[in-house]
Every structure is written in structure tokens, then in C-alpha cells.
Amino acid sequence: MNEVLRCIECQQEYSIDRIRYSCDCGGLLAVERPLEKLKELQTSLFDQRCLSQKDVDVSGVWRFREGILSIPESEIVTHPEGNTRLYRRKALAHWSGIDDIAFKHEGENPTGSFKDRGMTLAVTQAKRLGANVVACASTGNTSAALAAYAAQAGLKSVVFLPDGKVAMGKLAQALGYGAQCLAITGSFDVAMAMVKDLAERGDVYLVNSLNPFRLEGQKSIIWEILQNLSWQAPDWIVVPGGNLGNTSAFGKALREAYDAGWISKLPRIASIQAEGANPFYKSYQQGLRSLDAMEPETVATAIRIGNPVNFHKAKRVIKDLNGVVEQVTDQEIIAAKLVIDRQGIGCEPASACSLAGAKKLRDQGIIKAHESVVGILTGHMLKDTDAVLQHSGRELEPIRANLEEISKKILN
Numbered sequence: 510m511n512e513v514l515r516c517i518e519c520q521q522e523y524s525i526d527r528i529r530y531s532c533d534c535g536g537l538l539a540v541e542r543p544l545e546k547l548k549e550l551q552t553s554l555f556d557q558r559c560l561s562q563k564d565v566d567v568s569g570v571w572r573f574r575e576g577i578l579s580i581p582e583s584e585i586v587t588h589p590e591g592n593t594r595l596y597r598r599k600a601l602a603h604w605s606g607i608d609d610i611a612f613k614h615e616g617e618n619p620t621g622s623f624k625d626r627g628m629t630l631a632v633t634q635a636k637r638l639g640a641n642v643v644a645c646a647s648t649g650n651t652s653a654a655l656a657a658y659a660a661q662a663g664l665k666s667v668v669f670l671p672d673g674k675v676a677m678g679k680l681a682q683a684l685g686y687g688a689q690c691l692a693i694t695g696s697f698d699v700a701m702a703m704v705k706d707l708a709e710r711g712d713v714y715l716v717n718s719l720n721p722f723r724l725e726g727q728k729s730i731i732w733e734i735l736q737n738l739s740w741q742a743p744d745w746i747v748v749p750g751g752n753l754g755n756t757s758a759f760g761k762a763l764r765e766a767y768d769a770g771w772i773s774k775l776p777r778i779a780s781i782q783a784e785g786a787n788p789f790y791k792s793y794q795q796g797l798r799s800l801d802a803m804e805p806e807t808v809a810t811a812i813r814i815g816n817p818v819n820f821h822k823a824k825r826v827i828k829d830l831n832g833v834v835e836q837v838t839d840q841e842i843i844a845a846k847l848v849i850d851r852q853g854i855g856c857e858p859a860s861a862c863s864l865a866g867a868k869k870l871r872d873q874g875i876i877k878a879h880e881s882v883v884g885i886l887t888g889h890m891l892k893d894t895d896a897v898l899q900h901s902g903r904e905l906e907p908i909r910a911n912l913e914e915i916s917k918k919i920l921n
């Protein structure tokens with residue numbers, strides 16, 4: 510194995526062959542490998558693999574495997590995932606005021622969100638380390654991804670959900686794929702603290718984004734975008750921020766791609782929070798020195814998170830990439846979602862933070878008119894059908910089955 514776990518605070522290293530979620534000093538761990546190994550890799554290798562039909566090449570995660578996790582191919586648990594589309598639409602450019610804007614739709618993953626990219630890694634690693642029970646706290650999407658990948662790997666999965674706060678599409682997936690689903694009284698953060706304690710006791714293998722292997726998988730979102738753009742980096746990457754796993758993973762992916770020589774410029778990153786769940790935004794306003802946890806509330810249930818576990822990684826990324834943290838209101842989220850939905854693309858509310866945030870940064874002149882932007886749509890529209898039914902501006906119209914009457918109604 511080329512990889513080690515390294516503490517982001519004190520640089521202490523640990524083997525990846527043992528289960529560990531944090532350093533003895535309390536710092537977060539990252540999966541690291543020698544830079545020389547990445548520099549040896551040519552982007553043409555990744556491009557050639559797009560022509561292969563092997564699952565590990567078809568996967569938009571494992572196509573980059575030498576930079577993700579060196580493991581025998583036979584041990585990889587892959588659906589396969591990734592290979593999501595990059596959408597450009599005149600209406601999105603017009604609404605945001607940014608001519609060169611594209612959206613990577615991570616809702617096109619097998620379980621309908623970006624979580625599959627991290628979960629293929631976390632469950633592969635769980636199996637490799639002999640875990641029997643895999644668990645997560647979740648606002649919904651992580652539970653769906655975990656349940657699906659655990660089912661594939663033949664592992665028992667347990668998910669901890671904030672009671673009454675999970676969109677039905679996501680709960681249905683977790684139940685359908687066969688996870689044990691526990692509704693916890695309290696927010697996501699309460700559920701997160703509980704599953705962390707269980708993991709420390711050794712009862713379960715934790716696959717939240719605190720698990721550094723999750724973030725290695727999510728790096729591939731960025732590498733696939735760069736590949737989609739023929740390895741020409743955009744000026745900006747705009748991403749919703751909740752537990753800040755993507756913000757952290759994206760920064761790592763960009764830094765590695767740049768240091769390895771795959772791209773010749775480093776994009777800036779914008780992490781967009783919902784105003785009602787904005788601890789990272791508030792911290793950014795005060796120089797990213799510390800984070801005050803809060804009681805979150807937003808229509809974007811996926812990012813209803815008040816104490817993001819990846820704060821210390823994400824703050825480093827914002828500093829390293831000259832990034833920004835912005836907030837958007839629920840109204841701005843719903844307005845942006847409507848634009849995306851009406852393009853026939855669709856996304857769940859949290860995802861719309863990317864478009865709402867890009868527009869806000871453009872309006873403020875932070876994103877310049879000539880700059881290129883890639884936003885991430887993190888989850889599928891059908892994940893949260895309540896949000897669609899409430900905010901689409903359309904409703905089911907009752908009508909008698911009478912040809913003349915129907916004809917009059919549609920032509921009016």
C-alpha cells in the first residue's frame with residue numbers, strides 16, 4: 510500500500526490497515542500518498558480507461574484508482590458509480606449572469622447523490638478491514654448510499670436519522686436496500702455524536718465523511734470534472750456546504766491535481782451554506798479561527814447541519830485556494846431550484862445552493878463576468894418530492910375525461 514493516514518494538525522502517521530478515525534491529538538486524519546506516485550501518473554491513462562468496459566474503469570472513482578486507494582481490483586466494491594454529466598444551459602447562464610457556467614450532476618450516481626463516490630471507498634475499506642456492521646448518521650443521502658453498498662458487500666448496515674427530518678425518497682431507499690433505520694430524537698448533529706461514540710467503542714465501522722476514505726472517493730468529482738474539461742481547470746468550483754466533506758475533498762483533489770502537474774492553474778472554491786445552517790459562513794466572516802455550533806433549520810434538509818465535522822479540513826482548503834464561503838436564503842435556494850428543475854435537469858433543494866451561490870457571488874462582483882464556473886448538483890430531484898410538490902408552481906389539475914373540455918384546457 511502506498512497510502513498512510515496522516516493527522517492534519519500534528520502530521521502523525523498511522524497505518525491504513527487498522528481502523529482509526531482521528532489522531533491521538535484529536536486532529537482529523539487524511540489519506541496521503543507520496544507526491545512522486547501522483548506525478549508518475551499521466552492523465553492519458555485516465556482518458557484511455559474511458560474506452561474500457563471493465564467495472565473499475567467504468568467507475569468515475571476507480572478510473573483514478575492509483576490516486577484514490579491502491580488495492581487489488583478484486584477487493585473493490587463498486588456499483589460502478591460516477592460518470593455523471595456536465596450540463597450547460599443558456600437559461601442557467603442568463604439567470605446567474607455567468608456565461609461560462611456548467612453543472613456537474615452528482616444526482617446521476619446509482620443512489621441519486623454524490624455520496625456513492627465516497628461510499629464505494631468506505632465500504633471497500635470496511636470489507637478489507639473485516640468490519641461486520643457499517644453505520645452512519647445521515648440527513649438521508651448517506652444512509653441511502655451506505656445501504657446500497659453494504660447490500661452489495663454483504664455487510665449489515667445501520668443508519669441513524671434525525672426523526673422526522675429526512676426526505677421520504679431517501680428513507681425509502683435506505684429501507685428498500687435493507688438497512689436498519691433508527692430515528693433519533695434531535696438533529697443530525699445529535700445522531701452524528703451517537704454513531705461516533707459507537708464507532709469509538711468498536712461496535713460499528715463509521716462511514717460518515719469523518720472517515721477519511723469517504724473523502725478520497727469524493728475527490729473524484731473534481732478529477733472527473735477536470736477530465737470532462739480536457740484537463741483545463743475552470744476559474745471557480747461552487748459547491749453546497751453542510752458537513753463540509755466535499756469542500757474538504759475538493760480542495761485536496763485540486764491541490765493534488767495541480768502538484769502532480771495534471772492542471773496548470775488552481776481554481777478558487779466557493780462553499781455555499783443555507784442561511785439557517787451557516788456555522789461555516791459565520792466562522793468565515795470572523796477569519797475562520799473557530800466554529801460555533803448552532804441549531805440548524807433550512808428547507809434544504811440535506812445540509813441542515815449545525816456542527817460540521819470537517820470544519821478543520823475545510824477551513825484549510827478555503828485558505829489554500831483563496832476560497833470564499835457564502836450563504837443563501839431558503840427563498841434563494843428555492844428560486845434557483847426552480848430554474849434548474851425547469852431546464853429538465855432537476856435537483857434536490859441543497860444542490861440548488863450552487864446556482865444560488867454562484868449568482869450571488871456574480872452579483873457581488875466576486876465571480877467576474879469572464880470567469881468560468883462549475884457548480885455541483887449534489888442530489889437528484891426525486892430525493893425530495895415534497896419540495897417539488899410544494900414549490901414547483903404547478904399542481905395536478907382534476908378534469909373530466911371529455912375530449913372537448915381537455916382540448917380547450919390545454920390549448921388555452
Ligand SMILES: Cc1ncc(COP(=O)(O)O)c(C=O)c1O
Pocket residue numbers: 622648649650651718749750751752753754755756811812857859860887888
Ligand atoms: C444533497 C446534498 N448536498 C450537500 C450535502 C452536504 O455535503 P457536505 O457534507 O460534503 O458539505 C449533502 C450531505 O448530506 C447532501 O446530501
